[in-house]
Amino acid sequence: MKNEIVKPSILPGFMELLPADQIQFNKLADTIRKTYESYGFMPIDTPVIEKSEILLAKGGGETEKQIYRFSKGSTDLSLRFDLTVPLARYVAQNYSSLTFPFRRYQIGKVYRGERNQKGRFREFYQCDIDIVGNNNLNILNDAEIPSIIYSVFNNLGFQDFTIKINNRKLLNGFFEALEIQDVAGVLRVIDKIDKIGVLNATQELLSCGLSNEITKKIFEFINISGSNQEILLLLKNLDISNTNFKVGVDEISTVTKYVKEFGVPDDNFKIDLKITRGLDYYTGTVYETFLNEYPSIGSVCSGGRYDNLAEYYTKQKLPGVGISIGLTRLFYQLDEAGFFKNYNDKSITKVLVIPLGNNIDYGISIANFLRDKKVITEIYLEDAKLVKKLGYADKLAIPFVILIGDKEAEDKTVTIKNMVSGEQTTVDFNGAYEIVVT
Amino acid sequence: MKNEIVKPSILPGFMELLPADQIQFNKLADTIRKTYESYGFMPIDTPVIEKSEILLAKGGGETEKQIYRFSKGSTDLSLRFDLTVPLARYVAQNYSSLTFPFRRYQIGKVYRGERNQKGRFREFYQCDIDIVGNNNLNILNDAEIPSIIYSVFNNLGFQDFTIKINNRKLLNGFFEALEIQDVAGVLRVIDKIDKIGVLNATQELLSCGLSNEITKKIFEFINISGSNQEILLLLKNLDISNTNFKVGVDEISTVTKYVKEFGVPDDNFKIDLKITRGLDYYTGTVYETFLNEYPSIGSVCSGGRYDNLAEYYTKQKLPGVGISIGLTRLFYQLDEAGFFKNYNDKSITKVLVIPLGNNIDYGISIANFLRDKKVITEIYLEDAKLVKKLGYADKLAIPFVILIGDKEAEDKTVTIKNMVSGEQTTVDFNGAYEIVVT
Numbered sequence: 001m002k003n004e005i006v007k008p009s010i011l012p013g014f015m016e017l018l019p020a021d022q023i024q025f026n027k028l029a030d031t032i033r034k035t036y037e038s039y040g041f042m043p044i045d046t047p048v049i050e051k052s053e054i055l056l057a058k059g060g061g062e063t064e065k066q067i068y069r070f071s072k073g074s075t076d077l078s079l080r081f082d083l084t085v086p087l088a089r090y091v092a093q094n095y096s097s098l099t100f101p102f103r104r105y106q107i108g109k110v111y112r113g114e115r116n117q118k119g120r121f122r123e124f125y126q127c128d129i130d131i132v133g134n135n136n137l138n139i140l141n142d143a144e145i146p147s148i149i150y151s152v153f154n155n156l157g158f159q160d161f162t163i164k165i166n167n168r169k170l171l172n173g174f175f176e177a178l179e180i181q182d183v184a185g186v187l188r189v190i191d192k193i194d195k196i197g198v199l200n201a202t203q204e205l206l207s208c209g210l211s212n213e214i215t216k217k218i219f220e221f222i223n224i225s226g227s228n229q230e231i232l233l234l235l236k237n238l239d240i241s242n243t244n245f246k247v248g249v250d251e252i253s254t255v256t257k258y259v260k261e262f263g264v265p266d267d268n269f270k271i272d273l274k275i276t277r278g279l280d281y282y283t284g285t286v287y288e289t290f291l292n293e294y295p296s297i298g299s300v301c302s303g304g305r306y307d308n309l310a311e312y313y314t315k316q317k318l319p320g321v322g323i324s325i326g327l328t329r330l331f332y333q334l335d336e337a338g339f340f341k342n343y344n345d346k347s348i349t350k351v352l353v354i355p356l357g358n359n360i361d362y363g364i365s366i367a368n369f370l371r372d373k374k375v376i377t378e379i380y381l382e383d384a385k386l387v388k389k390l391g392y393a394d395k396l397a398i399p400f401v402i403l404i405g406d407k408e409a410e411d412k413t414v415t416i417k418n419m420v421s422g423e424q425t426t427v428d429f430n431g432a433y434e435i436v437v438t
Numbered sequence: 439m440k441n442e443i444v445k446p447s448i449l450p451g452f453m454e455l456l457p458a459d460q461i462q463f464n465k466l467a468d469t470i471r472k473t474y475e476s477y478g479f480m481p482i483d484t485p486v487i488e489k490s491e492i493l494l495a496k497g498g499g500e501t502e503k504q505i506y507r508f509s510k511g512s513t514d515l516s517l518r519f520d521l522t523v524p525l526a527r528y529v530a531q532n533y534s535s536l537t538f539p540f541r542r543y544q545i546g547k548v549y550r551g552e553r554n555q556k557g558r559f560r561e562f563y564q565c566d567i568d569i570v571g572n573n574n575l576n577i578l579n580d581a582e583i584p585s586i587i588y589s590v591f592n593n594l595g596f597q598d599f600t601i602k603i604n605n606r607k608l609l610n611g612f613f614e615a616l617e618i619q620d621v622a623g624v625l626r627v628i629d630k631i632d633k634i635g636v637l638n639a640t641q642e643l644l645s646c647g648l649s650n651e652i653t654k655k656i657f658e659f660i661n662i663s664g665s666n667q668e669i670l671l672l673l674k675n676l677d678i679s680n681t682n683f684k685v686g687v688d689e690i691s692t693v694t695k696y697v698k699e700f701g702v703p704d705d706n707f708k709i710d711l712k713i714t715r716g717l718d719y720y721t722g723t724v725y726e727t728f729l730n731e732y733p734s735i736g737s738v739c740s741g742g743r744y745d746n747l748a749e750y751y752t753k754q755k756l757p758g759v760g761i762s763i764g765l766t767r768l769f770y771q772l773d774e775a776g777f778f779k780n781y782n783d784k785s786i787t788k789v790l791v792i793p794l795g796n797n798i799d800y801g802i803s804i805a806n807f808l809r810d811k812k813v814i815t816e817i818y819l820e821d822a823k824l825v826k827k828l829g830y831a832d833k834l835a836i837p838f839v840i841l842i843g844d845k846e847a848e849d850k851t852v853t854i855k856n857m858v859s860g861e862q863t864t865v866d867f868n869g870a871y872e873i874v875v876t
Binding site: 004037038054072077099101258 | 442443447448454455456457463464477481482483489491495506513527531532535537539541551560571574575578696700748750786799806809812814817819830
């Protein structure tokens with residue numbers, strides 16, 4: 001048969017991994033999932049394709065430009081660009097079937113037709129949790145979230161990371177007290193200070209119509225530093241009578257107190273008044289998380305409190321708090337930084353059984369024996385020279401090889417080789433099992 | 439804020455589950471994944487969107503009509519409609535980085551714009567494994583596949599199921615011996631005998647240009663029955679000298695012998711000469727799997743051997759053997775048949791901690807204690823009456839509730855309630871842990 005060969009390739013901006021890397025990626029995803037589940041979050045799995053009128057109900061902004069939108073028949077379809085809009089639709093649609101507070105996690109791919117650049121992906125995994133209340137949701141939920149972030153990154157093997165929090169009521173109240181009109185504009189500038197630098201930020205604030213004096217006050221405020229307790233004390237002592245500000249201070253104080261109760265060490269949790277989360281739907285607590293050994297990655301887990309999740313789909317008031325981890329980008333950046341280099345377990349498979357000569361049957365029996373005992377075991381079934389068979393185990397980083405020759409078959413033994421140390425010994429089935437699991 | 443409310447809904451033909459059902463769905467998916475991994479299959483995760491020229495390289499037929507195809511900028515894109523074409527592209531693209539035989543699994547969503555009807559989905563999960571050889575692949579791999587199917591359905595909780603196999607060389611050889619021209623047409627008719635009935639099938643065969651006599655011979659052949667050994671004996675004794683036929687008989691004999699070695703009980707494995715797998719790329723062994731208690735579901739796991747996986751993307755010859763489980767449809771059909779009714783564990787969460795009065799801190803400490811010991815624990819943080827808090831646990835089917843009142847906080851105890859039996863007892867932290875895990 002003669003076919004035209006189409007050169008095999010994937011689209012730019014899409015991540016696709018070789019199996020050894022995919023194994024590492026899946027470990028991260030599994031750890032995140034298990035941690036989310038350990039706090040009582042339930043899985044949902046919304047469609048990747050939704051009606052455009054649903055996904056674009058809010059409309060406006062970058063979203064619409066980046067969305068993958070198309071028609072099938074007479075239907076206007078889009079690929080989801082995040083997991084929050086589908087959650088809002090889901091909760092509104094299933095309102096009467098759900099139990100509130102509704103705690104859900106979703107780990108899935110989302111799509112954004114971004115400009116193609118290194119480290120930016122058009123298809124990427126988000127790992128989200130949200131707690132959605134019916135009419136109201138206790139502020140204590142805002143304090144539990146950092147403990148979940150802490151567990152996730154701890155379980156992923158990190159120690160040196162900082163969960164930074166702030167509160168939008170606090171910021172808004174402060175700006176209101178300064179009689180600033182364009183609060184959203186100011187928030188946007190603060191959000192990118194670390195990127196653009198103080199000088200450019202000052203320039204931008206001045207061009208928002210702010211005076212020198214106000215700009216100076218803003219910088220003084222957002223740079224308030226010290227221990228969490230010191231910052232809280234300073235905030236309380238600021239002579240600001242704005243109600244939003246006072247509520248914000250109360251909220252961040254409560255959250256800070258309970259974050260400690262929930263078991264987050266002081267070293268991993270920091271009030272930072274520069275954190276704003278540009279997205280306009282946050283209304284209270286906001287979070288960002290930084291891996292201190294990898295500062296260039298930026299925030300690896302962000303989120304916050306919102307007043308009303310699903311206002312475009314229902315008249316029910318559904319306040320919530322949630323976070324998202326952009327796993328594809330996180331994996332990419334960690335990999336670039338060499339994080340996975342020290343990972344030894346690049347194989348899921350523990351044992352490769354290699355039958356020599358005519359001993360397939362006997363090889364199958366040891367493979368069945370080990371698999372029954374939950375040892376992940378593969379059997380090499382091809383005709384090949386021993387060196388090629390061993391090379392296969394080596395390339396796939398399978399830690400143990402079991403060799404079956406005539407002698408072993410006759411004696412009901414196996415020869416087991418540790419592929420890392422090179423050690424080799426002949427034992428019975430149980431002996432092989434013991435070596436593999438210890 | 440006043441928004442236009444968009445009625446929340448999803449597209450027809452898309453499955454979306456409530457959390458309790460999603461938990462069951464994920465258990466099936468996890469079991470399939472773990473079983474695939476236990477045989478040494480490695481994960482890959484190809485993009486949902488690919489270049490249309492890649493996905494449609496083979497072209498023709500139903501595929502092109504059903505595909506979700508669209509443009510973004512000047513790029514012609516499509517959503518994958520199966521996991522086999524992306525595998526072919528993946529193996530061709532990464533040929534020099536992969537180790538052969540390449541054993542991969544992929545569990546992911548695929549898209550087909552099918553006519554909307556009950557039980558048919560436009561977005562659905564496929565769970566695939568394939569073993570791809572470089573130039574050649576031992577027939578023993580064809581014998582291992584049924585043992586993996588057996589383990590999957592056994593691990594999913596089924597006993598009464600039948601893995602049926604046949605061999606396309608055997609069929610093709612038989613038809614060649616009868617000097618039938620339109621082999622593909624005949625295969626298509628046989629493939630649907632169970633659907634259309636023998637009478638209609640006869641009619642269709644006659645209208646393929648076959649004589650009465652030939653048609654009769656075909657029916658005699660495909661209806662050969664008995665034990666696997668009896669069928670093999672009958673096949674060997676048929677006086678057919680066609681080479682394809684002879685190779686087919688050899689292959690199915692070898693596969694049958696080794697399937698037994700691989701541990702599949704006789705009851706679960708049956709040669710059935712009516713199995714053809716309409717798809718034209720199979721060239722040897724073919725499989726279908728039936729749950730005998732749910733005959734209306736049809737085959738729940740199908741696949742087979744192919745000579746050349748990636749002929750549209752590379753000149754390398756890559757023979758392989760694989761299977762696919764259509765998980766979304768399987769879940770839907772099992773659910774319709776009441777399969778999940780008897781499932782008790784509708785909750786991932788094991789314990790709900792309910793602090794009463796002012797005992798949040800103490801409540802958090804028991805939650806932290808249990809979670810450290812790997813017990814999935816949630817804490818109820820809202821202000822509500824006790825009956826509402828208990829109702830929350832009840833609705834979510836959480837099996838244990840821990841109540842924390844002033845007395846418990848003072849005595850450093852907890853009151854633990856079994857939500858199924860109603861039993862309630864007051865114990866210390868360790869006592870609660872013991873109750874939960876036993």
